[in-house]
Amino acid sequence: MADALAPVRDAHRFDEAGLLRWMEANVADFGGPLSVEQFSGGQSNPTYRLRTPARDYVLRRKPPGILLKGAHAVDREFRVISALHGTGFPVPRPYGLCLDDAVIGTAFYVMELVEGRTFWNTAFPEVAREERPACFDAMNATIARLHSIDPASIGLGDFGRPGNYFERQVGRWSRQYLEDEDAGRVPAMDALIEWLPANIPPGEETSIVHGDFRCDNMLFHPTEPRVVAVLDWELSTLGHPLADFAYHLMVYRMPPGFSTGLAGLDLPALNIPSEDDYVAAYCRRTGRDGIERLDFHLAFSLFRLAAIIHGIKGRLIRGTASSSQAAAAVEQLDRIAALALTQTRTGG
Template sequence: MAEQDRGAAEIREGFAFDQARLETWMRENVDGFAGLRGVQQFSGGQSNPTYLLLGQERDYVLRRKPPGPLLKGAHAIEREFRLISALHPSGFPVPQPRGLCEDADVIGTAFYIMDHVKGRNFWNTAFPEVPREDRAAYFDAMNATIAQLHTIDPVSVGLGDYGKAGNYFERQIGRWSRQYLGDEEAGRVPALDALIEWLPANIPPGDDTSIVHGDFRCDNLLFHPTEPRVVAVLDWELSTLGHPLADFAYHLMVYRMPPGFSTGLLGIDLQAEGIPSEADYIAAYCRRTGRDRIDRLDFYLAFSLFRLAAIIHGIKGRMLRGNASSPDAAKAVAQLDSVAELALAQIGTSA
């Protein structure tokens, strides 16, 4: 069933911290904080461990960097905090930020605190918990939310310098290629090697820039408890200024994935299940963002799947080093080769 608290349960081994020190810090830095009743850890999140803080008067969420050795530039929770602090006053659905602590002496790593938003969280993109006649409305809510994000002027919300302008694909392909090649413990993947060759030579023209989430999926959204409305977008670790079609294609790629494969929709009778077609979903996004169409969709999907495979490769490295933050890490890593091959399938290439 859909989970209101995204699987919050006991803190997993290796991820506990000194709760008394946290409580002292919150009393000094979080307005209105009145003490803790307990702490739980969410089951989701492959990268930054996330906790439910049960407060005396309200509940909070804590996001921290994982313990152990980290790759340079990864787990930038300070950027996440800046992002939600900028978006919250604009009316975009993010939790209210409450405080950032960069002092690792408090709980062992840097962390930030935000309000806990009550809502429904869905792990399956087909929304099986929702009546068939309501599913299209949930898809439309996702579509409206990502389109809203891509139409926010970064400068107007103080994020004009949140990322580099221009050459987004060139820079991203380079970044993920370096991270992949630099993690020697995780090994090589032939399909990723092939993508590293193909993608830089096939970047489409055009250089649009918007705020991008980087991991916009249904399981990173909280919906209203009873309505098809997004009340919070979560997990902003990969956010930056970038090309909106990269962000949208990453969100769209579930249409190209088979069921059981990151809860993909490929092969499902979408009409029978009350789910909009890929073409209709693209058309709705284009209407909301002022586009006539999306050319070169094959590139955007191949790039998005390449990036996903590189992320999974990083999870594999963290798992081998003993600091993967989710019990589902092994399950994700088992899909690494398949995700990379699926990326190649978008461009009619095989390793």
């Protein structure tokens, strides 16, 4: 995991001796001593590197403090990683889940530390120009593979409710936005809450969806342009694969410096596939003729991202935001909500 490491932040400290005892009792072949550092990423769930003489691990936990209902579902993360690991899909090996808050203060799970590269910028500036198409193709192949796995065949048939995915998701994120009064209201979000339910496309599909499939939630091989681990499964569920893909695709509509946007960049000069080519590759891999109503899917995806950032804003105000980058993310809230509203007027 090639994310920045630092000493554990004061708000996220826990009883390391309690963790050591739990790991000695629950993780096969574990041996101390144990030292703990915190990753800079992990906006929602604090994430730590656990160092031991034999091997290193990663711990993901619920943040301390007052939490919104249904958020920070580390037990769901652990379940989906466990199921997917058995298929050979690129996820870390899971080691153990602890739902007893008495151990370190909140629920957590421990998984393998996968060595690899994290890319925070979707333009892949650190990668040689000739390798960038392969990086994009690796992401495309990985999300298409995820959407092609039959949930029931790996024990995830009840991982989410089938049907009415967009209706339920718009309702969920609308409620979460409206209930977090600390973070305030955003006019574009209010407009989207009206537009989205009235414009849901017909048709139902169900697959495993990651929910936050971005380049910075993947680890790439240390030297090769391939994905070795997909991380941060907190938002995973059973849902519409096009919602998941559009969320991944929306960087093509975001300007540079606006999250990790590609809009306005000279993609041929950078040797990055066009949005049309990227969509075509996904459709080819998943047996589609194309994606109708891409405007809705992108508006929904950007609305959902804005709702997530709105939640981060609330946690920042309450002092429970888990990432040192939380304030920078919150600064983009109004712009992302406005961009989401713009998609509703494209007619695409």
